[in-house]
Amino acid sequence: MADPTVSPTEPPPQRRLVQVPAVPRRPPERTKASILDSRKHNRALVLATLYHEGAKSRSDIARATGLTAPTVSTLVTDLERDGLVADIGPRKDTTRLGKPASLVQLQDDAVNLVVLDLSGDGRFSGAVFDLRGEAIARREVQLGDAYGSAAVELALRLAEDLFALAPRQMLGIGVGSPGIIDETGLIRLAAHLGWTDLPLAALLSERLGVPALVGNDVNMAALGVLHFRDTRVHNLMVISVEHGVGAGLVVGRELVEGEQFAAGEIGHVTVDENGAECRCGRRGCLDLAIAAQHLSRRLAGAAQQERPALRAEAGRVLGAVLAPIISMLNVNTIVLTGPVVLIEGEFLDAARETARARTLGPVHASLDIRSLAGDTDLVLLGAASRLLATELGVL
């Protein structure tokens, strides 16, 4: 018999750090939605329709969502009161008969988001975004020799500074950070920043009094590509070649975070059992072969004419690591990020060729490995997309 103290129609307990009304991204499959859940769901449905399809009349919203006209009307009134949508008057459409319907439009600047990218080499950067991920303000701070709690304080102050610059009400703070990060925004380990079990989302939320979420930087970059760049793909892998090497994986438009939130930690896959010793205590890790810091150093120490071969060799190593992964997932879209000078050219070409050469035809026939190395907003956009999903339900 069911536990009598638990109502079966209650939603499952949420593990979110900050309790704000949020829409479950996937409705629970085996329980009937409660009325409260429906209301939230329907509100998000209307917002998502306006977010993705632009201004619409109330009756068009009803058609697009399958909601009744009175329900749409009530929800639009609520959303107008919250300032999230506005009535922008009748459409300029003279081909229709009858009185033109008044259009409702999402107000992109109704609320602001603060987003931080803690993955930079020696710096933290951040921005104030509107609901479309357009930057209203940007700031960055140099890390210098800040480490451990000093580095935490830098991140918190950067968030405060951006918060002060935001002209509108704040939806929340989203952060992409290096490290293994759990679903509460606790950074389990970010070795080069000296962070272990750091509850960064809780600290940010406490300091600023708004919802905060923290995710792995490359996972955020993958969401950034998914929601703001390659918006039509369903499957996607981002490989970041920066201070370390990491990956973000999207399957069926969902981020794969792994059972211990360690999915994408490919930097310490062994690529040469007899290779140099790595800071992880093992030998011949992928990081040593291709991470920006190591590759840059090798290039700097080499003669000009040797550099293309060094870059190509690094690309081949990456291609060989990707071959089994591509074969397991049959994912078509792989995006490389990191310093343009390292990634584009011989490195990218060699990675592509090696990945193709080491996989079966049907697996790589539609494979597209490309660079978004110059696109430095991906982590920020991904963090924004998560806030848009958890706080408004529009993504």
Next chain:
Amino acid sequence: MADPTVSPTEPPPQRRLVQVPAVPRRPPERTKASILDSRKHNRALVLATLYHEGAKSRSDIARATGLTAPTVSTLVTDLERDGLVADIGPRKDTTRLGKPASLVQLQDDAVNLVVLDLSGDGRFSGAVFDLRGEAIARREVQLGDAYGSAAVELALRLAEDLFALAPRQMLGIGVGSPGIIDETGLIRLAAHLGWTDLPLAALLSERLGVPALVGNDVNMAALGVLHFRDTRVHNLMVISVEHGVGAGLVVGRELVEGEQFAAGEIGHVTVDENGAECRCGRRGCLDLAIAAQHLSRRLAGAAQQERPALRAEAGRVLGAVLAPIISMLNVNTIVLTGPVVLIEGEFLDAARETARARTLGPVHASLDIRSLAGDTDLVLLGAASRLLATELGVL
């Protein structure tokens, strides 16, 4: 504006071969469910509750599903008429006050399923299952030198023979076959059977007049493990070391099939660029190093005392291919299937050790690589699970 010829509340067009009432496994997220959809959904909800939780009173079903008592009553009456559930009288529970409620039970033998496993070495096998995957009858046929259309005919006759043995109404036919297979059950390529673009599901359904589905054998094995063996895991990889090497991947309890249905085709990942030539035209494929046919031949040609080292070497090769995949996915459960004599012992030990040695601590801390080599029903059970999902919505 929305296309006026398409009602937005209609479910998306189904690409299923045989049109029977079925429950979408994940309700569409941005449209309100139509009344017809709800009825199907609610019927599946009741069936799933009885399937997973055993006999229940109508009021317990209402509590467990969140449906109203009259809705449950109507649905149970429908299901009784279809023979899928039966009223088994009052519970033997004297500790409660009042008149004991009558219990409703799913009838495991109400309908039968025919399932085929075409992955065997030189044979096709199959069974008639009840709704729990219990075998009512089994048959197998030797392939001999059957190839191409002769092999198709063998599969169709095996299905017919099993169909004739089934005592009950047939829910459908589920098949696990080698090859790259699309969502309609078209086998794009199964090289060693000589099949290209073979619409096996359509042929089966036409011949036998019931719903048929065909999926990749290792994908089916992964579903078999998920639904009948390790039923509490959410993420899972099955590696099959048989005629060829293949994998089935489950992430978040969903099968990952790949963008061209080629996910898991790891048999032709290059493991030795200077290795022997493979039938795929390239050199040093994983298949040559560890597939049962090749490994058995190497073992047969070696002296007794050399065999453990050969098995260990094959296990190390597999471990090295798995290391990048495990790091990308942070999946904990990896199940090996294939001939017990090849897989268990040195091979499995070496695969485990190598996979751990070549990955970062947080990635492999909870890694569990184990053998289900002796469990020959996994493909059949997986095919059954898919039928239970598509035809009844209980999985």
